[in-house]
Amino acid sequence: MRRRPLPLLREVNMTEQNNALSQEEMDFKAWQKAAWEEVEQFRETAEDYFGEDNPQHRLAAEFFQMYLEKSPSEIATKALDNAFTMWGNLKGVSDQVQVALKYISYTEDVWNEVEHGLLRSFGHDGREKEAILLLEELVEKVVPLKSRSALLCALADTWEREGETGKARRGFEQIIAWDASEWHVDHAQGHLYEFDNLNVGQLAPQFRLPDIDGNHIDLADYQGKVVVLHFGSTNCGWCKFIYPSLRNMAQEYSEDEVALIGISGDTDFDALRTMIKEEQFTWPQICEGNGWKDTVFKLYNMDRLPSEYIIDQAGKIAFKLSGGGEGSGEKVEEAVRSLATQ
Structure with missing residues (x-):
């Protein structure tokens, strides 16, 4: 069987122009690649993917430690992304994620690397409502508008899934008004289109x-x-x-x-x-x-x-x-x- 990446797996292309990277950046890319290969090998053989022996427990903590040591830097941001991606693939780590959030500054523009892992880790532990409250709090406290857009986007998506269409619509409209991130604006516009055209009971778009x-x-x-x-x-x-x-x-x-x-x-x-x-x-x-x-x-x-x-x-x-x-x-x-x- 052909190998397939994990959910939320960050693919690492080592054939990029490494000569434009510093030695530290190349070392990080190699470590990141090795980390995800270890995770993939575990997935292919594990009887219990969510068990304590999943290497993502260890690797997520190591990536987060690197974020703390290297912040602020591009490497730190990538490390943070990897940490929360891995936490989002695990059960029983929502308390750890909640503690980690306290070490991230509200003025740092990295919160778009956080929301996916926060929601998934809390979701795996049956704490969806707590995750929503955390996101609502963060949207008010985080300063950079790009990060706030990412957090509000995740929150609006969650409201939509919970059937709170009015709140979701207002969230997406706010993201468009902020106009801080092209990706999040496009995402918001797409969901406003969905609210108007892709509801149960409406005619399906033809193709x-x-x-x-x-x-x-x-x-x-x-x-x-x-x-x-x-x-x-x-x-x-x-x-x-x-x-x-x-x-x-x-x-x-x-x-x-x-x-x-x-x-x-x-x-x-x-x-x-x-x-x-x-x-x-x-x-x-x-x-x-x-x-x-x-x-x-x-x-x-x-x-x-x-x-x-x-x-x-x-x-x-x-x-x-x-x-x-x-x-x-x-x-x-x-x-x-x-x-x-x-």
Whole structure:
């Protein structure tokens, strides 16, 4: 099986122009690469990924110590990113994360490296509401607007997932008003578009594009069927939780009842074809090769993988799921089952 990176894995390209880097920077890149290779080796052999023997417990602490020693610097920022990325992949570390936050200055413009690990680590420990309160507090205390935008963006995303659309909308509007980060402004605009156009009960955006075999896929042709749009990519670690359910549905239902369409954010078509063969996908795969800029990704405001859209027989959005994870496949199967039996 071809190796795949972990969720939130930071890929390290050692073929970059190292001659433009200092020795310290090259040493850090090599250490970072070795750290993630150790994590990947553990993932491939571990019986319990969330166990205490996961090397990310040790490595996250080492990366954070480097942040403290090197701050402020680019290396320190990267170390902080790695620390919180790893903490976000673990269970039982939310207390450690909460302590670490106290060592980061509110005036330092590094909080965009923090929010992902904060939310995930607290989420793994069942402390989502505490994470929300922490983010709300940080948005008020952190000074740099770029960092505040990152924190508010994470907060607005969370409000959206919790069904607090009004609060999420106001958060995204504030991010646009601050205009401190192009990425976060684009993200906010995309979600405001989603609030207006991608709600359950609204007609699904139409598209007509070739799949990777050259066959044209026109969503309008699927009227009368339940359609599952699976958004993913070959380097999406969380996608593995949805694959068994996709295969189950492909076998359980006839093509006249339920149709699956894969929408890939890959840029490497050979890698995509290899994964399709390995995972035994039998449904069409659309991939334009432009990553997040692909047509269907933009139409459905895709900014998180995996994501699922289920469209009912009338062509309306019936179900949405973003982010995947354990149990996500079962939720999709249940939603499809309820529609297919109508």
